[in-house]
Amino acid sequence: MSYLELLKLASPETVVVVTALAVLAIGLTKLNSKTICSFMTAAGLAIAAVAVLMLPRHATLFGGMLVISPLNSLFKIICLALAFVTVPVAASEISLRNSGEFLAMLLLGTVGLMLLVGAEELLTIFIGLELLGLSLYVMAAFDKIDIRSAEAGLKYFLFGSTASAFTLFGISLIYGMTGATALASIGQKLAASNFEPLLAVGVVMTLIGFAFKIAAAPFHLWAPDAYQGAPIPSAAFIASASKVASFVVLGKIVFVGFGPFHGSSAWHAMLAGWSPALAALAALSILLGNFVALAQTNVRRLLAYSAVAHGGYTLLGLVAGGRDGFAATLFYTTIYAVTLVGAFAVTGIVRRETGGDDLQNFAGLAARSPLAAACMSIFMLSLAGLPPLAGFFGKFYLFSVAFRADRGLLWLVIVALFGSFVSLYYYLIVLKFVFIESAPEPRSSLASPRFVTNATIAVLAAAVLFFGLLPQTLTARIIATLP
Amino acid sequence: MIAWTIYITFAGAIVILFLPGIFTRWIALFTSIAGFAVGVMTFVRPDVDLAHFTTVVRVSWVPALAMNYHLALDGISLVLVLVTGIAAISAVLFSWDVRERAKEFFFWLLLVVAGSYGVFLSADLFLLFLFYELVIVPKYFLIAIFGSTNKEYGAMKLTLYSFFGGALVFLGILAAYAAAGSLDLNQLAQFQFSPELQSWAFPVLFLGFAVLAGIWPLHTWAPTGHVAAPTAGSMLLAGIVMKLGAYAGLRVAMNLFPQGFQLWRNSFAVLAVIGIVYAAAVALRQRDLKFVIGYSSVSHMGFVLLGLASANVFGVSGAVLQMFSHGVIGALLFAVAGTMIYRRTHTRDLDALSAMNLRRALPFAAFTFVVASAASMGIPGFSGFAAEITILIGVWKTYPIAVWIVGAGMVLVAAFTLRALKRSFFDVDLATADAAPPEMEPITIPEKLGAGLLMFATLAVGLYPKILLDRIQPAVETLRFLK
Numbered sequence: 001m002s003y004l005e006l007l008k009l010a011s012p013e014t015v016v017v018v019t020a021l022a023v024l025a026i027g028l029t030k031l032n033s034k035t036i037c038s039f040m041t042a043a044g045l046a047i048a049a050v051a052v053l054m055l056p057r058h059a060t061l062f063g064g065m066l067v068i069s070p071l072n073s074l075f076k077i078i079c080l081a082l083a084f085v086t087v088p089v090a091a092s093e094i095s096l097r098n099s100g101e102f103l104a105m106l107l108l109g110t111v112g113l114m115l116l117v118g119a120e121e122l123l124t125i126f127i128g129l130e131l132l133g134l135s136l137y138v139m140a141a142f143d144k145i146d147i148r149s150a151e152a153g154l155k156y157f158l159f160g161s162t163a164s165a166f167t168l169f170g171i172s173l174i175y176g177m178t179g180a181t182a183l184a185s186i187g188q189k190l191a192a193s194n195f196e197p198l199l200a201v202g203v204v205m206t207l208i209g210f211a212f213k214i215a216a217a218p219f220h221l222w223a224p225d226a227y228q229g230a231p232i233p234s235a236a237f238i239a240s241a242s243k244v245a246s247f248v249v250l251g252k253i254v255f256v257g258f259g260p261f262h263g264s265s266a267w268h269a270m271l272a273g274w275s276p277a278l279a280a281l282a283a284l285s286i287l288l289g290n291f292v293a294l295a296q297t298n299v300r301r302l303l304a305y306s307a308v309a310h311g312g313y314t315l316l317g318l319v320a321g322g323r324d325g326f327a328a329t330l331f332y333t334t335i336y337a338v339t340l341v342g343a344f345a346v347t348g349i350v351r352r353e354t355g356g357d358d359l360q361n362f363a364g365l366a367a368r369s370p371l372a373a374a375c376m377s378i379f380m381l382s383l384a385g386l387p388p389l390a391g392f393f394g395k396f397y398l399f400s401v402a403f404r405a406d407r408g409l410l411w412l413v414i415v416a417l418f419g420s421f422v423s424l425y426y427y428l429i430v431l432k433f434v435f436i437e438s439a440p441e442p443r444s445s446l447a448s449p450r451f452v453t454n455a456t457i458a459v460l461a462a463a464v465l466f467f468g469l470l471p472q473t474l475t476a477r478i479i480a481t482l483p
Numbered sequence: 484m485i486a487w488t489i490y491i492t493f494a495g496a497i498v499i500l501f502l503p504g505i506f507t508r509w510i511a512l513f514t515s516i517a518g519f520a521v522g523v524m525t526f527v528r529p530d531v532d533l534a535h536f537t538t539v540v541r542v543s544w545v546p547a548l549a550m551n552y553h554l555a556l557d558g559i560s561l562v563l564v565l566v567t568g569i570a571a572i573s574a575v576l577f578s579w580d581v582r583e584r585a586k587e588f589f590f591w592l593l594l595v596v597a598g599s600y601g602v603f604l605s606a607d608l609f610l611l612f613l614f615y616e617l618v619i620v621p622k623y624f625l626i627a628i629f630g631s632t633n634k635e636y637g638a639m640k641l642t643l644y645s646f647f648g649g650a651l652v653f654l655g656i657l658a659a660y661a662a663a664g665s666l667d668l669n670q671l672a673q674f675q676f677s678p679e680l681q682s683w684a685f686p687v688l689f690l691g692f693a694v695l696a697g698i699w700p701l702h703t704w705a706p707t708g709h710v711a712a713p714t715a716g717s718m719l720l721a722g723i724v725m726k727l728g729a730y731a732g733l734r735v736a737m738n739l740f741p742q743g744f745q746l747w748r749n750s751f752a753v754l755a756v757i758g759i760v761y762a763a764a765v766a767l768r769q770r771d772l773k774f775v776i777g778y779s780s781v782s783h784m785g786f787v788l789l790g791l792a793s794a795n796v797f798g799v800s801g802a803v804l805q806m807f808s809h810g811v812i813g814a815l816l817f818a819v820a821g822t823m824i825y826r827r828t829h830t831r832d833l834d835a836l837s838a839m840n841l842r843r844a845l846p847f848a849a850f851t852f853v854v855a856s857a858a859s860m861g862i863p864g865f866s867g868f869a870a871e872i873t874i875l876i877g878v879w880k881t882y883p884i885a886v887w888i889v890g891a892g893m894v895l896v897a898a899f900t901l902r903a904l905k906r907s908f909f910d911v912d913l914a915t916a917d918a919a920p921p922e923m924e925p926i927t928i929p930e931k932l933g934a935g936l937l938m939f940a941t942l943a944v945g946l947y948p949k950i951l952l953d954r955i956q957p958a959v960e961t962l963r964f965l966k
Binding site for chain 1: 544545546547548609612613614616617619620623624627628635639642643646647649650653654657658660661
């Protein structure tokens with residue numbers, strides 16, 4: 001393996017790193033212009049996506065440290081696309097003073113995502129997690145004069161580092177038991193060995209790190225503050241791309257690595273393994289997320305609790321297992337990420353116009369900006385799971401997969417259906433403010449919405465509608481990439 | 484060809500959003516007339532096989548989940564498509580004076596209509612569910628933005644009830660899908676589901692649908708929703724939306740799970756009888772005219788459910804005829820109460836109305852209300868009589884005792900209808916009988932056209948019910964649960 005070949009296979013990551021350094025350098029010069037940095041970032045991400053397309057279909061480096069497969073490539077592109085749509089959101093955010101630094105952090109976080117998605121070995125996965133995490137901590141705390149942002153960053157950092165410690169400990173236990181860090185060989189070793197309690201400890205500890213990343217209850221406590229306090233582009237990135245990558249890796253870890261140690265989450269036949277652990281996380285997240293979201297008056301906090309619930313739904317596919325289950329999870333997390341970036345972008349517009357993001361600030365949005373209101377209704381209704389939007393198909397897919405996989409999972413499906421029934425209320429409350437309440441007094445608009453932001457939310461809303469009407473375009477691709 | 488009802492209506496809804504406001508109501512009118520015309524053209528064509536659920540369109544949609552875009556038609560669907568067209572045209576005519584946010588209003592209105600066409604024509608379970616849920620949100624906005632009394636409460640209650648029913652339906656659909664591995668209604672209707680599955684899936688599915696049909700004790704959304712809704716909203720609710728539940732209960736729940744139906748039909752018959760009598764008794768005590776009509780809707784829908792539960796050709800055919808009949812009569816009653824009276828007097832309180840000498844002020848409204856009341860009470864010559872007598876003949880064969888109870892209930896229906904009629908128009912106080920009537924805007928031409936259309940429909944079907952029954956009965960005879 002020559003270095004040249006390595007460079008070729010890691011070209012997308014390299015492109016993003018080089019862009020990050022270039023953007024950082026421009027940010028240091030007098031030329032520090034938001035527009036130039038944004039264009040460079042967007043161009044770098046686009047080139048990286050092209051580079052992903054030019055990779056060979058299959059390649060494995062260093063025993064799984066970097067794996068190129070259709071699945072990994074597809075999700076690298078999806079992560080790049082999610083970072084790409086975060087750029088205009090960041091460009092229109094006024095609180096970000098050094099946009100060069102911010103965008104460099106965004107790019108480094110994206111490299112973390114790509115490593116995470118591309119790795120099938122626990123150590124690289126951990127490095128990816130840390131690289132992503134460190135970038136996100138900085139991004140969350142980026143608004144230096146806002147105490148909320150500092151709180152968000154600190155909370156995210158404290159919880160995140162604790163969760164990382166758990167994961168590292170879990171990884172070390174698993175390494176101790178199996179003598180391997182590559183997922184495939186862990187799977188083979190586990191299949192040959194008997195169940196041991198220490199293994200369960202290792203598995204659960206490894207899962208905790210991911211439960212933190214996807215904000216599953218009870219590891220969600222950072223989410224409300226981070227979503228509410230962090231600058232909007234950071235929150236959007238934390239809630240979307242970071243989640244997608246985490247689910248991809250989590251799926252690979254549990255299916256490939258811990259596959260033999262599946263257990264069972266059927267109601268009367270619970271059996272120790274990772275599946276009942278995830279089922280418990282899912283049920284708790286769905287109930288807690290939805291019920292606490294009912295009481296929120298801040299839209300970003302509401303989105304945070306709803307994100308907890310959606311993390312729970314998404315886990316259903318992993319609990320169900322199999323190719324269909326993984327495909328359903330991947331589909332749902334992708335369209336959820338698209339929807340949430342859109343919702344955060346609209347929140348950004350409202351925040352810029354009214355100076356806040358409480359429900360009250362959304363009052364009269366339909367009169368002020370019909371486009372933003374229409375897009376917001378598409379995002380909220382998709383989150384609620386109403387047709388013909390992508391969220392509806394996603395939920396149908398997830399629930400039907402879970403139900404078909406094992407009749408014993410009926411309890412989890414009922415919990416999820418109930419949660420989704422509860423959730424409609426608070427999404428409609430948001431829309432009530434958007435369409436029905438009128439703004440208390442005419443506010444002077446602080447800044448007129450920019451064309452780029454409007455185009456971004458329109459594209460995202462169109463995507464949500466498109467994937468709802470023709471889900472096949474995405475599901476077929478995902479299914480085709482799964483072994 | 485019948486599929487164009489759906490496409491035209493959706494296209495009309497979208498076009499309204501993008502054309503200048505002066506065209507809005509005309510587009511809505513032409514769209515609804517075109518939809519109805521398509522239905523009538525199919526109705527008069529002799530070569531259409533209405534005895535079987537014949538495929539109209541079938542395109543593969545999501546092969547991975549065996550979903551097809553599959554529309555089909557039989558006599559039952561066709562009759563309901565016709566009543567949808569009639570109710571849509573008259574709802575548009577009675578909304579002719581909507582000026583504020585008219586684009587949104589007609590957009591939501593046409594979405595309800597298009598979704599309803601979709602439900603009546605779907606031959607794929609997922610597609611049917613998609614259209615079924617699609618109707619929920621437009622109803623919320625129609626009521627919450629454009630409604631009157633307690634509108635936000637009424638809208639939210641209705642939406643949550645619908646969505647709760649939807650969650651039950653979802654569960655039932657998953658059960659059928661998981662067992663049979665297909666979503667095609669015609670295939671599912673051939674599949675032998677295990678009795679154990681049927682015994683729990685049928686009540687879940689049927690109850691979920693029946694929520695929308697106003698089954699006692701889950702009917703309470705109906706009166707508050709009807710009262711809160713704008714006139715066109717109540718007309719669509721009573722005319723179409725309540726039929727969606729009854730139709731889907733027949734087409735899906737009963738036809739897929741015949742053994743479950745046999746097991747549970749006694750219970751549902753009891754609920755239907757209670758609903759008929761209870762709602763009629765409650766209506767007798769209402770002071771708000773719209774509440775009277777709202778409860779009368781619940782009572783009339785009770786007949787539909789009772790007819791379905793009777794499980795013979797007469798009862799079920801009568802139930803379908805009653806869906807048509809109540810669709811027309813309910814729309815007419817709400818049109819009189821909501822637009823002809825309330826818009827001019829700004830009150831629906833029966834005591835206040837009785838002092839207004841409306842019979843002199845609004846003679847056309849008085850005439851219409853007399854016709855509508857007569858039809859609602861089941862006077863021979865109107866469609867209500869034809870439908871209810873057919874249902875009762877069917878019910879007599881299975882539940883003779885129910886006929887006696889319902890007979891008493893019909894007296895209550897007559898009582899509250901006559902009371903509402905007398906208090907609103909004919910409370911002649913001899914002292915003021917000859918006084919000049921209060922000045923009121925005369926009944927407009929669109930109102931007269933809309934009322935004329937509805938009165939013609941109920942009279943035509945009442946005098947010659949064979950025109951519909953000949954198409955309903957063959958289709959009912961081929962349903963599986965009757966064999």
